[in-house]
Amino acid sequence: xxxxxxxxxxxxxxxxxxFGKPVPSGFVVRQGSTAMREGSPNKKRDRPERDRLxxxxxxxxxxxxxxxxxxxxxxxxxxxxxxxxxxxxxxxGSHWQPATMSLPTQVESRGLxxxxxxxEAMDAFDRYSKNGEESEIFRHFGDPRDYWVRSSRDxxxxxxxxxxxxxxxxxxxxxNGGWGQKADAxxxxxxxxxxxxxQADEPVRAPERYEHLIxxxxxxxxxxLNYFIEPAREKRLKTVTIRAGDLASAMGLKNAFPNxxxxxxxxxxxxxxxxxxxxxxxxxxxxxxxxxYQLGSKxxxxxMDQSSTTISAxxxxxxxxxxxxxxxxxxTAAEAVGLCGExxxxxxxxxxAVYQRLVAAGRIEFVTFHQSMAYEDFVEGRQPMTGADGExxxxxxGFRLETVHGVFxxxxxxAETSRxxxxxxxxxxxxxxxxxxxxxxxANNPEDAHLFEEAIEGGYTLLGFDDIDWSDExxxxxxxxxxxxxxxxxxGGDIDARSGWVQMxxxxxxxxxxxDIVIVSKGxxxxxxxxxxxxxxxxxxxxxxxxxxRRAVRWLWVDRDGVAVSEIYSRGFMQxxxxxxxxxxxxxxxxxxxxxSQRSDGGGEPDQFVLIIDEINRANIxxxxxxxxxxxEADKRLNQPNAVRxxxxxxxxxxxxxxxxxxxGTMNTADRSIALLDTALRRRFTFxxxxxxxxxxxxxxxxxxxxxxxxxxxxxxxxxxxxxREHQIGHAYFTACRSRADVDEVMRHKVIPLLxxxxxxxxxxxxxxxxxxxxxxxxxxxxxxxxxxxxxxPGLEDGDAVARFRWQVRSVDESFDYSRxxxx
Numbered sequence: 001x002x003x004x005x006x007x008x009x010x011x012x013x014x015x016x017x018x019f020g021k022p023v024p025s026g027f028v029v030r031q032g033s034t035a036m037r038e039g040s041p042n043k044k045r046d047r048p049e050r051d052r053l054x055x056x057x058x059x060x061x062x063x064x065x066x067x068x069x070x071x072x073x074x075x076x077x078x079x080x081x082x083x084x085x086x087x088x089x090x091x092x093g094s095h096w097q098p099a100t101m102s103l104p105t106q107v108e109s110r111g112l113x114x115x116x117x118x119x120e121a122m123d124a125f126d127r128y129s130k131n132g133e134e135s136e137i138f139r140h141f142g143d144p145r146d147y148w149v150r151s152s153r154d155x156x157x158x159x160x161x162x163x164x165x166x167x168x169x170x171x172x173x174x175x176n177g178g179w180g181q182k183a184d185a186x187x188x189x190x191x192x193x194x195x196x197x198x199q200a201d202e203p204v205r206a207p208e209r210y211e212h213l214i215x216x217x218x219x220x221x222x223x224x225l226n227y228f229i230e231p232a233r234e235k236r237l238k239t240v241t242i243r244a245g246d247l248a249s250a251m252g253l254k255n256a257f258p259n260x261x262x263x264x265x266x267x268x269x270x271x272x273x274x275x276x277x278x279x280x281x282x283x284x285x286x287x288x289x290x291x292x293y294q295l296g297s298k299x300x301x302x303x304m305d306q307s308s309t310t311i312s313a314x315x316x317x318x319x320x321x322x323x324x325x326x327x328x329x330x331x332t333a334a335e336a337v338g339l340c341g342e343x344x345x346x347x348x349x350x351x352x353a354v355y356q357r358l359v360a361a362g363r364i365e366f367v368t369f370h371q372s373m374a375y376e377d378f379v380e381g382r383q384p385m386t387g388a389d390g391e392x393x394x395x396x397x398g399f400r401l402e403t404v405h406g407v408f409x410x411x412x413x414x415a416e417t418s419r420x421x422x423x424x425x426x427x428x429x430x431x432x433x434x435x436x437x438x439x440x441x442x443a444n445n446p447e448d449a450h451l452f453e454e455a456i457e458g459g460y461t462l463l464g465f466d467d468i469d470w471s472d473e474x475x476x477x478x479x480x481x482x483x484x485x486x487x488x489x490x491x492g493g494d495i496d497a498r499s500g501w502v503q504m505x506x507x508x509x510x511x512x513x514x515x516d517i518v519i520v521s522k523g524x525x526x527x528x529x530x531x532x533x534x535x536x537x538x539x540x541x542x543x544x545x546x547x548x549x550r551r552a553v554r555w556l557w558v559d560r561d562g563v564a565v566s567e568i569y570s571r572g573f574m575q576x577x578x579x580x581x582x583x584x585x586x587x588x589x590x591x592x593x594x595x596x597s598q599r600s601d602g603g604g605e606p607d608q609f610v611l612i613i614d615e616i617n618r619a620n621i622x623x624x625x626x627x628x629x630x631x632x633e634a635d636k637r638l639n640q641p642n643a644v645r646x647x648x649x650x651x652x653x654x655x656x657x658x659x660x661x662x663x664x665g666t667m668n669t670a671d672r673s674i675a676l677l678d679t680a681l682r683r684r685f686t687f688x689x690x691x692x693x694x695x696x697x698x699x700x701x702x703x704x705x706x707x708x709x710x711x712x713x714x715x716x717x718x719x720x721x722x723x724x725r726e727h728q729i730g731h732a733y734f735t736a737c738r739s740r741a742d743v744d745e746v747m748r749h750k751v752i753p754l755l756x757x758x759x760x761x762x763x764x765x766x767x768x769x770x771x772x773x774x775x776x777x778x779x780x781x782x783x784x785x786x787x788x789x790x791x792x793x794p795g796l797e798d799g800d801a802v803a804r805f806r807w808q809v810r811s812v813d814e815s816f817d818y819s820r821x822x823x824x
Contacts, residue, residue, distance in 0.1 A: 325730020
């Protein structure tokens with residue numbers, strides 16, 4: 001019997017018996033569960049999913065001919081989808097009930113092997129090849145056609161057949177050799193950190209569709225350990241150097257150097273291999289970047305479970321703080337480019353070109369906080385909307401309140417839906433392609449929901465309208481389609497050549513070319529899928545009628561929740577089933593990023609995103625961030641050990657902050673001291689101080705003929721004496737100066753007014769900072785300021801009135817005298 005708190009549910013329908021339970025990534029059905037081959041309803045929306053699982057070997061024939069059996073644990077994206085496959089019908093998930101029966105025994109619990117075990121199996125195979133030893137297992141296997149494995153040791157022949165090795169380790173004479181299932185030979189060796197190759201020792205790329213195969217940084221770490229670090233330890237070397245290009249070549253990865261370099265320099269590899277941080281060469285990242293590790297004594301690692309390889313790189317929460325003019329905002333560009341995993345050019349124009357490219361692609365967002373900033377602006381809020389939002393809705397003269405995402409939710413959504421690097425030489429680009437908007441059913445009609453799911457699972461898009469086969473070449477003409485539609489309606493009724501019944505099929509059949517892009521709408525304000533047309537027009541009538549027109553599509557990006565159209569297009573969608581989008585209205589960099597963001601080749605690491613918050617301390621932090629304060633912590637990000645989601649107040653959505661979203665803030669300490677900053681925020685951010693750097697002004701000083709470093713140092717020392725260190729003057733005020741007149745302009749219109757604000761118009765202190773204050777109560781003519789004595793009004797001449805002065809800044813004609821300030 002099962003304990004109620006185990007969370008297992010069951011379906012018992014006719015002869016089928018399945019067990020499953022919710023997991024963070026969806027709903028898992030237990031290995032050994034059975035599913036019906038033929039359910040009762042005629043319309044089965046989950047049948048394409050069932051057929052896919054059969055093709056992949058996840059569902060296999062059971063001893064009972066009426067059933068399929070799950071060969072491995074399988075995670076579905078929803079509880080209803082899992083139920084639909086089990087009963088071979090339609091379900092909203094309610095078929096699952098608390099389990100009362102015993103779970104099926106899992107057939108094979110052994111998953112990964114150690115490097116030593118695999119290499120010993122290779123030794124045994126060598127003995128079998130030479131003198132026939134170990135024949136009780138190896139004689140049952142022939143040479144494979146596709147899947148071999150590369151040894152991590154120096155051998156005469158480094159390539160071995162995969163099935164015999166796994167058979168030897170499991171003491172089994174029969175097993176599958178591919179990687180369609182977690183228990184298959186190539187899958188086991190791949191997940192153990194060994195490289196699957198063909199007979200010529202060329203790496204074989206693992207299929208992206210199999211979730212049970214490790215990828216990205218997890219696999220890079222294991223391959224670096226097995227093929228570089230441990231072999232060096234066996235040879236008793238004191239150090240080992242891994243070149244990024246060599247590891248990429250060994251694994252068969254392309255355009256993956258940023259991911260490889262980030263992984264080789266990360267703490268997780270150091271923990272896995274028990275090595276200190278490596279010495280890293282420049283440039284980084286690059287194919288030529290090298291990582292040199294110091295090797296100590298370490299016994300052979302005899303266990304490698306996936307729990308040691310699933311923690312992602314830690315997110316960065318960084319605030320640059322300091323007095324005004326110290327280059328905080330200036331430096332956010334370089335910081336943001338680096339956090340995005342891109343090389344940081346030293347040349348400023350080149351750096352800004354990279355920065356602007358990332359901004360255009362939506363990977364960097366910039367926002368300035370102010371006193372009126374609110375949660376509704378930053379996270380989400382309600383805004384009035386007019387008109388219709390969804391396909392099939394009538395226009396309305398009134399308005400409705402809709403939840404609108406703020407800048408933080410928008411960039412968090414992009415980061416969460418990114419599953420692979422969107423940049424590289426092999427990225428899919430829009431050049432030479434048309435971009436179409438398409439509707440697949442009505443997004444707000446639950447009865448049409450299965451159409452979208454069917455299209456995504458089946459690899460095609462669907463169009464409704466008349467069930468007429470438009471395959472004949474004569475239908476390249478709009479008039480022929482019009483005549484066919486009229487005949488189909490016994491005269492046509494109100495139909496004409498401009499109606500949707502004619503226009504939509506004509507566009508779908510004749511305008512679309514292979515290689516064009518399709519964007520699937522979700523209402524008029526969102527999109528939920530992007531794909532590439534890869535097939536010609538097909539007519540596939542359905543038993544229930546409707547949506548018989550299709551084209552094969554390679555789906556590039558899918559998000560069932562939908563993303564705002566404004567991310568990629570400057571206007572909302574129209575209520576037409578298919579039409580061509582204007583190139584001039586498309587945000588091409590952003591669309592190309594979406595098109596490439598869910599690829600898992602090239603290392604599988606997702607794109608990195610950066611939100612820059614300028615003047616972060618000028619807003620009410622608690623009011624703006626709300627519950628997000630908790631979610632910002634690195635270990636509470638999504639896919640981290642202590643991941644937390646909260647339910648947002650306006651939308652009701654569950655929300656978490658992805659690990660590939662970095663927060664970069666700036667804070668002017670003259671506006672608000674760091675000591676007064678929200679304590680919760682301080683604990684969750686790293687603070688990097690940026691103070692005035694006088695050395696930056698040496699070049700400007702030569703051009704101006706004034707010792708600017710000395711001038712800035714003197715002013716700041718006096719400010720710190722009279723006020724504090726947080727109100728100093730930054731070097732950025734003077735960096736653009738090219739002449740003495742430029743310095744005068746800065747002092748007259750920026751520095752002196754700022755000092756007046758700092759000291760609340762106490763001109764004696766301002767004069768002290770500038771070196772113009774003199775003892776006594778006489779008039780003063782200083783290098784920057786002039787003081788004259790004010791005469792008392794009549795009747796107060798003989799009183800005890802305190803002497804009063806008029807302070808004036810020297811005129812432009814008089815110019816400034818810097819001699820006393822710089823000590824010349």
